[in-house]
Amino acid sequence: MSQVFHHHLEKFIKIDEIEFTSILSFFKTIKVKKKEDLVLEGQICKTNFFVLNGCLRKYFINNKGIEQTTEFAIENWWITDNISYEQETPTAFYIQAVENSEILVIDKYSQEKLLKDFPKMERYFRFIYQRAYAASQIRMKYLYDFTKEEFYDHLCKNHPEFVQRVPQYLIASFLGFTPEYLSEIRNKKRS
Amino acid sequence: MSQVFHHHLEKFIKIDEIEFTSILSFFKTIKVKKKEDLVLEGQICKTNFFVLNGCLRKYFINNKGIEQTTEFAIENWWITDNISYEQETPTAFYIQAVENSEILVIDKYSQEKLLKDFPKMERYFRFIYQRAYAASQIRMKYLYDFTKEEFYDHLCKNHPEFVQRVPQYLIASFLGFTPEYLSEIRNKKRS
Numbered sequence A, B: 001m002s003q004v005f006h007h008h009l010e011k012f013i014k015i016d017e018i019e020f021t022s023i024l025s026f027f028k029t030i031k032v033k034k035k036e037d038l039v040l041e042g043q044i045c046k047t048n049f050f051v052l053n054g055c056l057r058k059y060f061i062n063n064k065g066i067e068q069t070t071e072f073a074i075e076n077w078w079i080t081d082n083i084s085y086e087q088e089t090p091t092a093f094y095i096q097a098v099e100n101s102e103i104l105v106i107d108k109y110s111q112e113k114l115l116k117d118f119p120k121m122e123r124y125f126r127f128i129y130q131r132a133y134a135a136s137q138i139r140m141k142y143l144y145d146f147t148k149e150e151f152y153d154h155l156c157k158n159h160p161e162f163v164q165r166v167p168q169y170l171i172a173s174f175l176g177f178t179p180e181y182l183s184e185i186r187n188k189k190r191s
Helices: A003-010 A017-024 A082-087 A108-117 A120-145 A148-158 A160-165 A168-175 A179-190 B003-010 B017-024 B082-087 B108-117 B120-145 B148-158 B160-165 B168-175 B179-190
Strands: A028-032 A037-039 A047-053 A056-061 A067-073 A094-097 A101-107 B028-032 B037-039 B047-053 B056-061 B067-073 B094-097 B101-107
Touching: A003 A017, A003 A047, A047 A108, A056 A168, A056 B120, A067 A168, A067 B120, A082 B120, A101 A108, A108 A120, A120 A148, A120 B056, A120 B067, A120 B082, A120 B120, A148 A160, A148 A168, A148 A179, A168 A179, B003 B017, B003 B047, B047 B108, B056 B168, B067 B168, B101 B108, B108 B120, B120 B148, B148 B160, B148 B168, B148 B179, B168 B179
Parallel strands: none
Antiparallel strands: A028 A101, A037 A094, A047 A101, A056 A067, A056 A094, B028 B101, B037 B094, B047 B101, B056 B067, B056 B094
């Protein structure tokens, strides 16, 4: 399963098998069950997660006491609360498994040592954060520009595999709908 | 003025004067007047901007034909449309000077060459994108969690120098208010 990570790294930098074995030694591999929590609100988010297979999500409890999902991570994506991770402050988020998942886990100090020992990983993480930042800029535009219905249409059109894969109540939580309202929209689209 | 950039780089990596002179040769320095456009919607955003002094903003024209500001960049911040810059696709944004500003400008190919010639700049840009991504995660939470009034209160409390510095109609454009509505809220806060 760790070969998923090697293959992913190879998209950005050249890593031979010996290097990869050393790089992998900085990580732990864990398996989590669907709905298992990896991070709870108020904790310091001490680790960064890379999804080998499965799906994780990040959410917070909003003012109305409702779970607001802000991010999903499927295969080959990283997820953490970056502010909490970097500044070692309590997180406002939860991170939870959406599916049974296999995850690479690294803590901040191991990640720093990894970057020191393998400077080419600076290039890799530069690409990763650059891509994540670009995606968040577009997401921000959608949040300002789209109605919730338009955002749902956009998801269905551009990421149909995602809409199929993730339970509908979590799609609703991502869009800021109630599950009932999402159901209504879906019925409207069908008719 | 370029020493602002050297000082900024030194926060992340060690750069001596000779290296800095070489690094600087990858950039152009330009001066822009208040309200001057650097990027227009529909163009390919070919350059990345670093603010030496002054202030830039990024905005798009929303469905209602109104300017929606999504980002400001003051001294020591980078700004571009990262998707357009990286994928060489037409941008949906405008980038405009909020104040008379002095800017370092680099195009994508020069930035790639810079990273190749000075691998330590990978580390620098890794920090920059990591920081920008973390900031955008928090911003996303605010967009979901705060009412517009709460977002304004948060800005006033946590970034008073910013609220003082930027014209009120642009603060309104950032928050998604009409200038009249912002004026109303400000009067309420005063009374």
